[in-house]
Amino acid sequence: MLQLDEIHTYYGDSHILQGVTMEVPQSSITTLLGRNGMGKTTTIHSIIGLIPPKKGKIKFKGVDITGLPAYQIAQMGIALVPQGRRIFRSLTVKENLIMGWRRGKEGKLENDLERIYDLFPILKERSQQSGQHLSGGEQQMLAIGRALMTNPELILMDEPFEGLAPTIIKDIHRKIFELKNSGLSILLVEQNIHMALKLADYVYIMNKGRIIYEGTINQLKGVEEIKYLLTF
Amino acid sequence: METSQIIIQILNGISYGLLLFLLAAGLSLIFGLMNVINLAHGSYYMLGAYLGLVIIRHTGSFFLALGGAALLMSLIGIIMESLFLRSLYKRELDQVLLTFGFAYIFMDIARWLWGGTPRSLPKPLFLDNSINILGEAFPIYRLVMIITGLTIALALWILLEKTRTGIIIRAGVNDKEMVTAMGINIKLYFTGIFALGAFLAAFGGVIGGPIIGTYPGLDFEILVLALAVVVVGGLGTLKGPFWGSILIGFIETFGKAFFPNYALVTIYVAMALILIFKPTGLLGKEESS
Numbered sequence: 001m002l003q004l005d006e007i008h009t010y011y012g013d014s015h016i017l018q019g020v021t022m023e024v025p026q027s028s029i030t031t032l033l034g035r036n037g038m039g040k041t042t043t044i045h046s047i048i049g050l051i052p053p054k055k056g057k058i059k060f061k062g063v064d065i066t067g068l069p070a071y072q073i074a075q076m077g078i079a080l081v082p083q084g085r086r087i088f089r090s091l092t093v094k095e096n097l098i099m100g101w102r103r104g105k106e107g108k109l110e111n112d113l114e115r116i117y118d119l120f121p122i123l124k125e126r127s128q129q130s131g132q133h134l135s136g137g138e139q140q141m142l143a144i145g146r147a148l149m150t151n152p153e154l155i156l157m158d159e160p161f162e163g164l165a166p167t168i169i170k171d172i173h174r175k176i177f178e179l180k181n182s183g184l185s186i187l188l189v190e191q192n193i194h195m196a197l198k199l200a201d202y203v204y205i206m207n208k209g210r211i212i213y214e215g216t217i218n219q220l221k222g223v224e225e226i227k228y229l230l231t232f
Numbered sequence: 233m234e235t236s237q238i239i240i241q242i243l244n245g246i247s248y249g250l251l252l253f254l255l256a257a258g259l260s261l262i263f264g265l266m267n268v269i270n271l272a273h274g275s276y277y278m279l280g281a282y283l284g285l286v287i288i289r290h291t292g293s294f295f296l297a298l299g300g301a302a303l304l305m306s307l308i309g310i311i312m313e314s315l316f317l318r319s320l321y322k323r324e325l326d327q328v329l330l331t332f333g334f335a336y337i338f339m340d341i342a343r344w345l346w347g348g349t350p351r352s353l354p355k356p357l358f359l360d361n362s363i364n365i366l367g368e369a370f371p372i373y374r375l376v377m378i379i380t381g382l383t384i385a386l387a388l389w390i391l392l393e394k395t396r397t398g399i400i401i402r403a404g405v406n407d408k409e410m411v412t413a414m415g416i417n418i419k420l421y422f423t424g425i426f427a428l429g430a431f432l433a434a435f436g437g438v439i440g441g442p443i444i445g446t447y448p449g450l451d452f453e454i455l456v457l458a459l460a461v462v463v464v465g466g467l468g469t470l471k472g473p474f475w476g477s478i479l480i481g482f483i484e485t486f487g488k489a490f491f492p493n494y495a496l497v498t499i500y501v502a503m504a505l506i507l508i509f510k511p512t513g514l515l516g517k518e519e520s521s
Contacts, residue, residue: 048413074415086410088403099399100414150415 001026001185002047002078002154007056007066009039009046016042017053018209024154029176029186031200033193039209040189041083044156047187048080049073060154075102079152083159083189085143087131094127096142097149104151116145119175137168144175154185161195173199197221236366241489242482243365247374249481250381254436255454256461256473257388258429264405264468265418265425267324268317271331273433274455275338280305280434281446282346285353294356294438302435309430313423321419335451343448353441377439384432385474392470401425405468457484460503466513475515 002024009017016039024030034040045051047058049070058066065073074080088096097116101109117124120141126134134142140160147155157176161169176199180186190196196203203220205213213220259273283304284297291297312334320326355373362369392398404411404418411418437446444450457480465476480499487498506514 050409050413069417070409070412071415071417074413079415080410080413082410082413086407088406088410090402090406091399095399096403098396099403099411100416102415146414 001061002187003057003059004043004047005057005059007046007053007058009042009051009053011042011051016209017046019056020046020206020209020211022204022211022214024185024187025202026153026185027180027183028201029180029188029199031188031190031196031203032206033190033196033203034206035191038206040206041158042209043206044080044082044158044187044189047073047156048078074100074150074152077151077153079147079150079155081140081143081147081155081157081160083162085136085139087134087139087142087146089130089132091131092128093123093131093134093142096131096146097123100146101149102151112149112151116148119148119178120145137164137172140164140168140172141175144172148179152184154187155179156187156189158189159191160188161190161192169195234366236368237489239365240368240370241485243370243374243378245482245485246478247377247381247481248485249478250378250385251436251440252454252457252461252480253381253385253474253477254432254439255458256465256477257385257470258425258432259458260462260465260467260469260473261401261425262429263462265401265408266317266327266422268327268331269459270426270429271328271455272312272334272338273331273429273458274451274453275335275342276305276309276430276433277437277440277454278342278446278448278451279308279338280437281353281441281450282342282351282437283434284438284441285346285351285446288354294354297353298435298438301438302431305434306427306431309426310423312430313426317426318419318422335455339448339451342451346448348448350445350447352445353438355442373442377443380439384435385470388470397421397424457499460499462513463503464506464513466515469515472513472515476513479514 004020004022006019006021007017008015008019020039020043022032032040032043042051046053049065049068052067056066057064060073060076060078063076065076088099091099097113098109101112104112122138123141123145126138131139131142144160160172160176164172176186188196188199197217197220200217202216203214204211255273255277259270262268262270280301283301287297287300288294316330317327320330359373359376361372363372363375392401400411400416401421404421408418461473461476461480464479465474466472479502483498483502488495491498
């Protein structure tokens with residue numbers, strides 16, 4: 001579905017991603033693990049085109065998308081659930097959902113909206129409220145719903161559990177699983193190794209702008225030194 | 233002062249305020265979406281008035297002048313945004329300086345084409361009348377100005393609040409990067425909002441033409457007033473410039489009527505007071521935390 005081939009991304013003068021190679025297969029959850037400031041968000045932003053890489057190639061469904069403007073990349077079927085949710089504050093919940101809507105299989109905006117409301121019923125209750133008056137968990141559901149409204153094939157989720165209460169984490173956890181089973185591909189950025197272990201099919205571990213380890217969950221569990229690298 | 237005179241001053245304040253709103257609305261939306269204060273916005277107003285005058289001379293139709301001048305200026309707005317401002321994307325200070333340069337160029341062009349003499353636009357004949365308000369005569373034209381201004385304010389409100397385009401514009405005021413990540417080409421909206429701003433300003437220039445007229449220098453005078461409005465009302469919204477315009481319109485007309493000796497400073501005193509007590513303006517976009 002998505003391939004990153006030796007990408008190098010700079011933020012101003014600092015060389016953040018130093019040759020990142022990774023892959024997100026279809027209908028799977030791939031997790032990118034790493035501590036703060038290791039380049040995880042930069043990787044996400046490189047993929048969606050907000051900070052285009054200077055070197056290397058990014059392919060989505062076999063098409064080279066490196067250097068395309070972000071809106072074109074998004075239109076090809078990649079959606080972003082950003083760090084900190086970034087809900088549009090002056091929009092209502094419903095407006096947040098419909099603003100980026102793109103026609104999918106269902107074809108109609110109302111159908112897609114109903115689908116999101118089925119997934120997160122609380123959003124229906126809050127549909128006329130302003131996005132800024134939601135709780136953290138509700139905002140996260142809205143951010144995921146907003147991304148789904150673009151009918152994407154790949155969702156990039158940047159620390160979706162950050163700062164949430166355990167019960168809500170569980171709930172969102174389940175929803176992400178459902179999304180994967182419905183055929184969606186997910187790239188999940190996480191700091192928390194336990195969270196990653198519960199969700200992921202395949203894990204990449206990032207340190208200082210490089211991938212230092214990759215493997216399946218079972219392989220990862222056997223590697224003791226990983227736990228040192230990721231002590232929190 | 234008699235009641236009738238007070239009513240007339242109120243109506244004058246509203247009509248003047250709504251004229252300012254036509255400018256300030258565009259100024260505020262452009263800033264909200266692009267973080268650029270368009271210092272050529274007053275020039276759109278002045279050029280709109282001149283273009284209106286030319287169209288009236290050739291066709292005799294005030295309404296053709298209104299539509300024609302506004303459309304021509306929105307075309308100039310599109311050219312300015314897509315050919316010049318866009319190449320300075322994300323360099324807001326450079327963009328503001330560029331609009332300042334444009335303001336001077338527009339002023340010179342106006343002086344070159346139409347000279348330095350102040351000119352006035354003729355009113356449409358059927359509006360060249362007065363009605364009687366408690367014994368005082370009040371020009372119908374000003375009443376029509378009020379109705380037009382309110383209609384446009386309503387139309388803008390519907391555009392921003394009730395359409396998907398409006399939702400996207402408001403989202404862009406919050407977080408442009410996120411709007412692009414949603415698959416929306418926000419640069420199209422930049423151009424569109426610039427065109428709309430120029431359209432409204434030129435529309436205002438023609439509407440205000442029979443009362444204020446047009447002359448070189450009007451561009452900066454009216455720009456300063458529009459800036460006062462957005463400072464008072466707050467930037468990035470529609471509500472802000474609306475109430476700001478009405479307030480500045482009132483302060484200007486009542487200031488002239490009650491304290492004629494201080495007419496030049498009343499607006500700035502109000503502006504300074506509001507800046508001291510509410511730096512984001514009365515209804516401004518909140519600072520993102």
